Amino acid sequence: MAKDAEGLDRIDRSLLRLLTQDAEQSYADLGRAVGLSPPAVHERVKRYKATGRITGVVAQLDPAMTGKRFLAFIHVNTTGWGKSEALMQIEELPEVEEIHSVTGDTCMIVKVRMESTQAMEALLARLYALPEVISTKSYVALSTYLERPVQPGISDITHRPDC
Structure with missing residues (x-):
């Protein structure tokens, strides 16, 4: 599978995106979402932590x-x-x-x-x-309309030159 300039493949970007949405998901659920076995997901998550791609897992407070x-x-x-x-x-x-x-x-x-x-x-x-x-x-700040963690990879939105 091809890796991008940051050394991520499509599955890595998908897993990281899913983890930023909910880091409490089980490896089985993550695996089903990206087409990997739970142990394979676990190994990738361990690698993300070991290389510093994931720097911590925290609770977001209201x-x-x-x-x-x-x-x-x-x-x-x-x-x-x-x-x-x-x-x-x-x-x-x-x-x-x-x-x-x-x-x-x-x-x-x-x-x-x-x-x-x-x-x-x-x-x-x-x-x-x-x-x-x-x-x-x-x-x-009077209102907050968007506040989110860092997102992996590039946007899924296609930018057209005529827009």
């Missing part, structure tokens, strides 16, 4: 059920460019879900989730206490 309905993205401008030990103290803050170094008119984007605007204000105060933080710009 933010509303955990009291963390407030989602925001904070653009952070710093004195330097790139990651520093002092700046990476941000990852210790429990409200922080993601930190990205980006191009454009800001240095990094931080995804945060918390209980309230008061919690956001306290978080911003902690960010400004870091010596490298110059300024921030916050964007509060």
